Amino acid sequence: MIRPVSxxxxxxxxxxxxxxxxxxxxxxxxxxVDLDIRPGEIHCLLGENGAGKSTLMNVLYGLYQPDxxxxxxxxxxxxxxxxxxxxxxxxGMVHQHFMLVEVFxxxxxxxxxxxxxxxxxxxxxKATVQELSARYNLPVDADALVEELPVGVQQRVxxxxxxxxxxxxLIFDEPTAVLTPQEIDDLMVVMQRLRxxxxxxxxxxxxxxxxxxxxxxxxxxxxxxxxxxxxxxxSETELAQLMVGRAVDLSVNKQHADPGAVRLAxxxxxxxxxxxxxxxxxxxxxxxxxEILCIAGVQGNGQSELADxxxxxxPVLSGRISLDGRxxxxxxxxxxxxAGLGFVPEDRQHDGFIGSFSIxxxxxxxxxxxxxxxxxxxxxxxxxxxxxxxxxxxxDIRTPDVQNVGSSLSGGNAQKVVLARELxxxxxxxxxxxxxxxxxxxxxxxxxxxxxxxxxxxxxxxLVSTELEEVEALADRVLVxxxxxxxxxxxxxxxxxxxxxxxxxxxxxxxxxxxxxDASTAEGVE
Amino acid sequence: MRxxxxxxxxxxxxxxxxxxxxxLVGAILMIVADPVVAGNFAYLFTAPGLALGGAWVKVxxxxxxxLVGAxxxxxxxxxxxxxAAPLICAGLAVGLAFRAxxxxxxxxxxxxxxxxxxxxxxxxxPMPPVIHLIVAVLGGLMAGAVWGGIVGWLKAKTGxxxxxxxxxxxxxxxxxxxxxxxxxxxxxxxxxDPISPEVAGSAAFPQLYEQLHLGFFVAILAAVAVAWLLDxxxxxxxxxxxxxxxxxAGTAGMxxxxxxxxxxxxxxxxxxxxxVQAALGPSVNGVPTPLSEGLVxxxxxxxxxVALLGRSKPLGIVLxxxxxxxxxxxxxxxxSVAQTPLTLTLVLQALVxxxxxxxxxxxxxxxxxxxxKGRVSLTGADA
Numbered sequence: 001m002i003r004p005v006s007x008x009x010x011x012x013x014x015x016x017x018x019x020x021x022x023x024x025x026x027x028x029x030x031x032x033v034d035l036d037i038r039p040g041e042i043h044c045l046l047g048e049n050g051a052g053k054s055t056l057m058n059v060l061y062g063l064y065q066p067d068x069x070x071x072x073x074x075x076x077x078x079x080x081x082x083x084x085x086x087x088x089x090x091x092g093m094v095h096q097h098f099m100l101v102e103v104f105x106x107x108x109x110x111x112x113x114x115x116x117x118x119x120x121x122x123x124x125x126k127a128t129v130q131e132l133s134a135r136y137n138l139p140v141d142a143d144a145l146v147e148e149l150p151v152g153v154q155q156r157v158x159x160x161x162x163x164x165x166x167x168x169x170l171i172f173d174e175p176t177a178v179l180t181p182q183e184i185d186d187l188m189v190v191m192q193r194l195r196x197x198x199x200x201x202x203x204x205x206x207x208x209x210x211x212x213x214x215x216x217x218x219x220x221x222x223x224x225x226x227x228x229x230x231x232x233x234x235s236e237t238e239l240a241q242l243m244v245g246r247a248v249d250l251s252v253n254k255q256h257a258d259p260g261a262v263r264l265a266x267x268x269x270x271x272x273x274x275x276x277x278x279x280x281x282x283x284x285x286x287x288x289x290x291e292i293l294c295i296a297g298v299q300g301n302g303q304s305e306l307a308d309x310x311x312x313x314x315p316v317l318s319g320r321i322s323l324d325g326r327x328x329x330x331x332x333x334x335x336x337x338x339a340g341l342g343f344v345p346e347d348r349q350h351d352g353f354i355g356s357f358s359i360x361x362x363x364x365x366x367x368x369x370x371x372x373x374x375x376x377x378x379x380x381x382x383x384x385x386x387x388x389x390x391x392x393x394x395x396d397i398r399t400p401d402v403q404n405v406g407s408s409l410s411g412g413n414a415q416k417v418v419l420a421r422e423l424x425x426x427x428x429x430x431x432x433x434x435x436x437x438x439x440x441x442x443x444x445x446x447x448x449x450x451x452x453x454x455x456x457x458x459x460x461x462x463l464v465s466t467e468l469e470e471v472e473a474l475a476d477r478v479l480v481x482x483x484x485x486x487x488x489x490x491x492x493x494x495x496x497x498x499x500x501x502x503x504x505x506x507x508x509x510x511x512x513x514x515x516x517x518d519a520s521t522a523e524g525v526e
Numbered sequence: 527m528r529x530x531x532x533x534x535x536x537x538x539x540x541x542x543x544x545x546x547x548x549x550l551v552g553a554i555l556m557i558v559a560d561p562v563v564a565g566n567f568a569y570l571f572t573a574p575g576l577a578l579g580g581a582w583v584k585v586x587x588x589x590x591x592x593l594v595g596a597x598x599x600x601x602x603x604x605x606x607x608x609x610a611a612p613l614i615c616a617g618l619a620v621g622l623a624f625r626a627x628x629x630x631x632x633x634x635x636x637x638x639x640x641x642x643x644x645x646x647x648x649x650x651x652p653m654p655p656v657i658h659l660i661v662a663v664l665g666g667l668m669a670g671a672v673w674g675g676i677v678g679w680l681k682a683k684t685g686x687x688x689x690x691x692x693x694x695x696x697x698x699x700x701x702x703x704x705x706x707x708x709x710x711x712x713x714x715x716x717x718x719d720p721i722s723p724e725v726a727g728s729a730a731f732p733q734l735y736e737q738l739h740l741g742f743f744v745a746i747l748a749a750v751a752v753a754w755l756l757d758x759x760x761x762x763x764x765x766x767x768x769x770x771x772x773x774x775a776g777t778a779g780m781x782x783x784x785x786x787x788x789x790x791x792x793x794x795x796x797x798x799x800x801x802v803q804a805a806l807g808p809s810v811n812g813v814p815t816p817l818s819e820g821l822v823x824x825x826x827x828x829x830x831x832v833a834l835l836g837r838s839k840p841l842g843i844v845l846x847x848x849x850x851x852x853x854x855x856x857x858x859x860x861x862s863v864a865q866t867p868l869t870l871t872l873v874l875q876a877l878v879x880x881x882x883x884x885x886x887x888x889x890x891x892x893x894x895x896x897x898x899k900g901r902v903s904l905t906g907a908d909a
Contacts, residue, residue, distance in 0.1 A: 313777060334779035343777065351777040354770045365767070366778040369760045377759050 014038040014200055015060075015091070015169050019069035022055055029055040031224040032069065037169055039200045042191060044211045047221035048243055048412075048440030053204050056221070057171050061093050062086035084113075092162025096174040098154055099161075102147035106140050106157050110164050132160050136197075138190065151298075152183035159190065169200040176210060180298045181468060181500035188214050206243070206441070208236040209469065244442040254452050257476040259288035263460040264310075264429050269319035271302075271309045278317070279305045281484035287429070287460040292451070294475035294492075295464045297503050302484035303464045304346050307433045310462070311343050312336045324428050337366050340428030344418050344435050346464070352418045355407035359399055360388035362406045363421050387424075395420040396446065412443030419447060423454055430454055433464040448474060468496060537837065544881030552874045553585040556866060560584055588864040592871070595859025596852035602859070604738035610851025612637070612803040612822070614745040616829030617847050618752050619674075619797035621838035623688075625756060626789040627769035632677060632692025633797035634826020635699030636670040640798025642703060643669035645805040645817040646712065648725030658728040663744070663802050670798015671791045673699065678790025682783030688790070696826065704819055712817065722817035730814045731806050741807045746844065748799060753840040755792070765789050800825050831879040850875055 017035040062080030080086040107125040129142035218230040220242040240248040264287040271280035279302045308314040312333045345351035372383045388402035436444045475492040480502040488508035501511035566577040616633045623630035644666035680686045706712040707720030714723045731741040756762040764785045767775040836842030857871030
């Protein structure tokens with residue numbers, strides 16, 4: 001699978017990372033990593049969370065100084081004391097979490113850090129924006145406020161920022177996490193166009209489908225070391241195996257659902273966010289025991305608020321929520337949890353997990369005040385510890401000691417802790433938001449299996465996910481949300497492009513019609 | 527385990543280094559402030575022995591007086607313990623709140639209320655011996671709890687920041703005491719100055735050895751209780767969770783508002799206990815000092831530095847309280863024996879805290895500490 005070393009002339013051109021080593025204390029984040037980025041190529045860097053991809057790119061971008069190895073551009077060794085130096089050398093980065101000032105306009109963001117002259121010349125800045133926008137075919141309005149732009153357009157601004165600095169090499173760090181399927185396709189086109197212009201592109205991702213779609217070269221990083229390269233045609237299963245180091249079953253072994261009676265009934269639910277804006281607008285649906293309802297949609301269309309309202313963390317403006325016949329509208333989280341709600345929050349660092357608490361304490365975070373974990377006013381530390389050891393074995397949580405702090409766990413293991421905590425109780429309803437976000441492929445397999453097992457026990461499961469692969473794998477029914485409304489509730493075998501359109505607000509019938517029209521046009525051309 | 531030991535070792539070393547640096551700066555101040563000793567430095571190169579010798583005599587006399595006055599004799603130890611008792615209680619009040627993510631700047635006001643209640647029970651309600659003391663202490667605890675609980679309630683219901691509310695409550699408490707001492711309820715009959723009647727002997731903490739009194743052991747008991755509360759109780763779990771990550775705590779079903787109120791009430795009670803120490807603890811002449819405006823001194827503010835130095839952990843707070851109690855007791859000796867002003871001990875205290883609060887500063891000054899990575903956690907909320 002290793003690509004042969006090319007001839008000398010090709011090697012001299014381009015960007016090479018040679019033997020880059022980066023340590024944090026005794027932890028080796030990058031171990032003698034060699035990476036060859038050629039102009040006019042899309043080089044995918046694949047790896048699990050914690051493999052060292054971001055660290056490597058931060059070294060390249062001047063945010064870290066390597067402990068060993070060198071960076072060579074066009075045959076000349078370089079060292080970057082800070083991002084400014086890296087940018088001057090022609091390296092641009094499109095970050096996963098955009099580095100834009102939301103209250104500034106596009107033009108103001110473009111000149112940030114490189115303001116021309118003593119008095120800011122906005123006319124010149126706007127002209128630059130328009131020129132770049134036309135040159136690279138990335139349409140943006142120079143006067144628009146960033147916070148008012150859709151995410152896909154914000155990303156375009158990020159890309160233009162990198163290009164404005166005359167980048168010859170562009171690093172895209174997990175760019176598709178926040179995009180709809182259509183926007184992802186658009187981004188792929190942009191990346192291919194930039195490649196055709198001669199830019200060298202590094203595409204960091206863990207999404208195997210995207211890698212196969214546009215990679216010219218694939219390098220796999222595992223635990224800080226390069227474990228191999230792959231040719232563009234490599235199957236997803238083989239790529240996953242390289243990433244994780246063992247065979248990974250990417251498909252979910254899911255038998256047909258055997259739904260029972262309705263357990264969760266939501267009627268006319270309307271919820272406002274903390275700013276007072278209505279974000280869930282008159283929603284009605286129900287979920288039976290023994291089925292998984294996936295709530296699909298692009299981030300920010302009300303799904304998170306719906307989950308919070310089900311938990312009781314957000315006040316309900318109107319409507320009704322009932323679980324197993326009991327009215328839980330406006331109940332506190334303590335009450336809903338007691339009624340059998342299991343909750344896996346979207347942002348585990350923020351809402352699910354206390355990093356400074358021990359793993360054992362995190363495993364009883366919502367049960368510590370009742371027997372067997374408490375007797376009267378005191379905690380039963382032994383029971384808490386025993387429970388933790390038991391769950392550690394059952395859920396394969398990788399940690400040497402359950403008394404270690406939670407922040408010592410990797411993303412996947414932290415998520416296992418959250419899920420283990422919920423699944424170790426009797427549940428009537430499991431609400432899981434983005435349960436595999438930031439989780440590596442190996443742990444995803446396990447988490448999906450456990451969620452399906454929970455469903456098979458007769459629990460109703462509501463899964464909020466922006467990953468269409470996850471929705472396709474797990475859903476028994478799919479509820480698509482857009483701007484707080486239900487666009488439609490469809491079956492799991494709904495084609496990807498139809499779902500994508502529904503996620504952008506197009507009704508099911510229309511989406512199907514458009515998809516069929518596209519298909520027949522394609523056939524007609526052939 | 528080794529990581530834990532390494533962090534602890536570093537914490538201790540930094541604290542020690544901070545102390546040494548503070549002593550050094552204090553020594554320099556002493557030298558500069560004394561005209562004779564400072565004058566000698568004009569001849570530093572011609573007669574170095576005179577300058578350096580004079581300086582050494584000055585500094586060593588002062589610091590040895592400080593040391594002897596703090597721990598040099600049983601009398602000194604007793605004086606240290608008496609000075610430490612209110613500092614430990616108030617330090618616990620601040621430290622406990624820190625663990626819940628709250629900045630309790632109101633220990634001063636809570637201590638004042640505690641002292642008012644305890645003193646009033648002591649001089650106004652005659653009762654049989656043991657019961658009188660118990661009721662007086664309970665009264666002080668409750669008064670402090672109410673004063674702190676109000677802050678917690680305001681924060682829970684309205685989101686009002688506790689820093690602002692506690693500071694204002696300090697002013698209110700001070701004013702309340704000043705006013706109360708002019709009323710017939712609190713003012714000693716026959717006196718026109720703001721001073722209360724003497725607390726009855728039945729309500730005072732019994733003296734055990736010179737200045738060492740029962741109140742000191744009550745303070746230690748309070749520290750043990752707080753340690754149990756934080757590490758082994760159900761409430762303590764909530765307090766720590768809310769302090770570390772209120773969002774996760776809320777999502778897990780904990781009631782953040784209620785925990786805030788409970789924490790501030792307990793903290794208020796602990797600071798009230800500091801006030802109780804001041805009101806019921808026997809002074810040098812064997813009798814509790816009557817209630818007056820300056821009775822609790824600055825214990826509420828000193829408590830903040832005690833809590834910081836103790837990293838908001840009960841054991842650390844006890845040790846820090848003893849340290850500052852020692853500085854206070856020894857400072858008196860230093861003043862009388864070495865003619866060094868008592869205010870220098872305040873400067874020393876402040877310097878110790880400055881250097882502890884700026885561990886990076888210490889680490890920069892002491893190179894071998896610099897190599898270690900990591901932060902020293904002061905509030906303990908993320909310990």
